[in-house]
Amino acid sequence: MKEEFSYIVDQFADLQILRYQVPGFENLSLRQKQLLYHLSEAALMGRDILFDQNGRYNLVIRRTLEAVYQYGTVDKSSVDYQAFEVYLKRIWFANGIHHHYGEDKFIPGFSEAFFDAAVRSVDVSLLPLKAGETVDTLLARLKPVIFDPTVMPKRTVQSGDTDWIQASANNYYGEDVTQAEVEAFYGKMKAEGDSRCPLSYGLNSRLEKENGQLVERVWKVGGLYSEAIERIVVELEKAAAFAENEKQRQIIATLIDYYRTGDLRTFDAYSILWVEDTDSQVDFVNGFIETYGDALGLKASWESTVNFRNEEATRRTQTISENAQWFEDHSPVDQRFKKERVKGVSAKVITVTMLGGDCYPSTPIGINLPNADWIRRDHGSKSVTIENIMEAYDKASQGSGFSDEFVWSDEERNRIKTYGFLTDMLHTDLHECLGHGSGQLLPDTDPDALKAYASTLEEARADLFGLYYLADPKMQELGLAPDGEAFKAEYYKYMMNGLLTQLVRIEEGKEVEEAHMRNRQLIARWVFEQGATDKVVELKKREGKTFVVINDYQQLRALFGKLLAEVQRIKSEGDYEAGRSLVENYGVKIDPVLHHEIRERYVRLHLSPYKGFVNPVMREVKDDSGHVTDITLDYTEGYAEQMLRYSRDYSYLSL
Structure with missing residues (x-):
């Protein structure tokens, strides 16, 4: 057995x-x-x-x-x-x-x-x-x-009237470097660089002062973090010998070259090769990628994921990506901000085999890269949904008592039980496959114009894109949604999380700091307020407990579309003040009474608001001659x- x-x-x-x-x-x-x-x-x-x-x-x-x-x-x-x-x-x-x-x-x-x-x-x-x-x-x-x-x-401060660099405890900048100095330093680089294909200035370095002058200490072989990067390069060289094809071998070689030189042009070359490789079954992310941890969204944390394509499940995301132009054309955003021709949107469902760096122990459930807008524009993007991670979350949550405590009625509970896992995956598919890759900047817009608010607004844009289309009849037409009711499971879960349950993750008296959490609260609170007159969404009390009740799912979808149009405008035009206002007014502040209630309800259930993972132990099996005959996975650590x-x-x- x-x-x-x-x-x-x-x-x-x-x-x-x-x-x-x-x-x-x-x-x-x-x-x-x-x-x-x-x-x-x-x-x-x-x-x-x-x-x-x-x-x-x-x-x-x-x-x-x-x-x-x-x-x-x-x-x-x-x-x-x-x-x-x-x-x-x-x-x-x-x-x-x-x-x-x-x-x-x-x-x-x-x-x-x-x-x-x-x-x-x-x-x-x-x-x-x-x-x-x-x-x-x-x-x-x-x-x-x-x-x-x-x-x-x-660790990171991204709001308030203070010097964000000085207030942040992270190690991306020297202790005596100020926000004004950072903005001036990289602003000069941008002004002198190629505005059509700008480099990701500052992505892979620490900015410090030497003899009173700002200098970048680049993370590379022979530079900062060399001892670890040298080891990464050794393993990448070994991996190259087993590449599935010449294109993948070239990708690994270019990444190694980037690690050795620290040249951001080489990083762009690597990113282009990587995004254009849609043939290899095995894939990976390795490097200084995401900038959520930097107050100004410039410096990237080190991360890695290793995976292989789930061929059967990928048919779902391929259907979405093959229809990317239809979704772009029918988006509720202004025509000026739409791509006339969507390029290279590749999507797949993956099975992860190892998590590292900023993807471990807490990991994303989907990834869309590269981040450079001009590479997305000219070469496309690659999107993944990590199904075995989502499945682990789902299996571990069963029987926890969460649904009985926080979901309004049996109608919503039964809908979530029937459709919840499927619509979770579909929302992630749409978010990663199309949301991040949709829309375009106006020609003169600085890709860093939104500064610290960029990450929150970008996640909001992708979430809203997925929410809006999850309820579209096109999803049934493409065979992705079983019927016109399924989307309601994700709508309910999203609003419940954004308005209520994610508050458990924050200590009482604190505000929302993390970009994804700000994004979810921003969306939920904005549509709640906008639909208040018609009672599209309500917060109702029962036995002293607060619940989300959705009265009009179609009107809620329309509000998601309206907010998507505004967030896309903010990004396309680089409207910093509008973006700041949206995040600060809806994504940051917390009702202290509601906050206390939610945390108390979690305590009674003995639920943990955050989850992370241990990796399987991967081992080489060798014969008497030392030749590798197999690789095994051990899940017992x-x-x-x-x-x-x-x-x-x-x-x-x-x-």
Whole structure:
């Protein structure tokens, strides 16, 4: 009898750790498995990079805590130690000392006295001391960062009347660099560059001052993060030997060249080759890609995913991408902002085999790249839906009690049970396959005009595109939606999440910071307010609990279309003030009474608002001669076990 797969691995603080399956892996050829193996090794080699990008003290704090966890001679049954263990697990999850979504610094539940004694209980040779440093100086350096709430309180600040660079604790800029200096530095580069095909200035560097002058320290071989990047390159070189075709081999070679030179022109060349490869079954993302973590949306965090195409499920996304021009032509946005000819929208459903960097342990469920608008315009985009991750989320949530607690009635519950997983995937397909690739900038619009609000507005644009079309009869005509009722499941879940349930992810007294959460609240609150007179959507009370009730699904769809038109206008024209107003007025503030209620309801259910994953362990099987005969996957590794192994085997950056 086949043993049932266990999705849930661990649960602590506001987090639940899951594992995902990799169906179909056993059916791949040995060459494909070896390609996936080396790409997966490359996905793990850059782990330390993200820790350092998220904060200049993260690596030394993580290594100190791990030394205590493994070698400290403290009372492990004490309340302090149990709080210490949770604190370390949270740092592993967030890749640093700040919450991965909320951005606020973690408050340790253990005392300074305990920490002091715990660190001193470790053999000094096992502590991450700098040359000439003592345990005393190590503690003096770390205790304010860990315990003082006024020191580095927020990882990234992207709103308010303050210097966002100075207020952010991330490590993308030198400590004495200001927001005005950053904007002037890169503004000059943009003014002197090619406006039609602009480089992603600042994407792969830290901006610092030397002798009072701003200089970029590029992340490359021989530059910043060289120790880790060299290891990534070695595994990419090994992967190239197993490439499925010459085009894929060229993609890997160009990425290696980019890592060696740090040249952003080479990054663009790599991105173009990558987006045009629609033949390879195995695919990957590896590099400095997304800019959500930078206050100004310039610097990219390091991330990686490795995957192979789910051939059967991809037929769904291929249908969507083949009709991309129809969706573009019928969009409710102004004709000036539509693409006359949609180019190269490729879409697929993938099975992920390894997550790394900013995609681990918390991962996206869909990806659309490249980010450069001019590459999208001239060469298209590649979109993926990660179905095995979505399936893991779905399976782990069954029987949690969430639906009974937060969904208004059996009508909505039954609809969600029947259509929820399908419409989730369809919304993700539309968001990634078409939403991000839709529309166009006006010729003179600066692609960075929306600054810190760009990420939120771009996610809103893609979400709205998916929501609007999910209810279109075209979805039934294409055989994607089973009937005209299915879309209501996603509409209800989206409004419930945007207005209510995602609030559990934020500490009381705080505001919404993360771009995706701001996007969802912005959309939900805007359409709620716009439809208030007609009671399109209501918040109703029952037994002291607040619920979402949708009275008119078609009118709600019309409101999604109206907001989509405005967000596209803002992006196309680079209307910073309108974008700022939309985000600040709808996406940031929280009703404190409602916030308290939602968090209390979650506590009673013992639900974790955030989920992340452990990776399967990928192993080479060799014969007596040392030749690889197979690659196997092991799903039994625990959370702490995996994190400690990664710290032992994939930690290359010096302090």
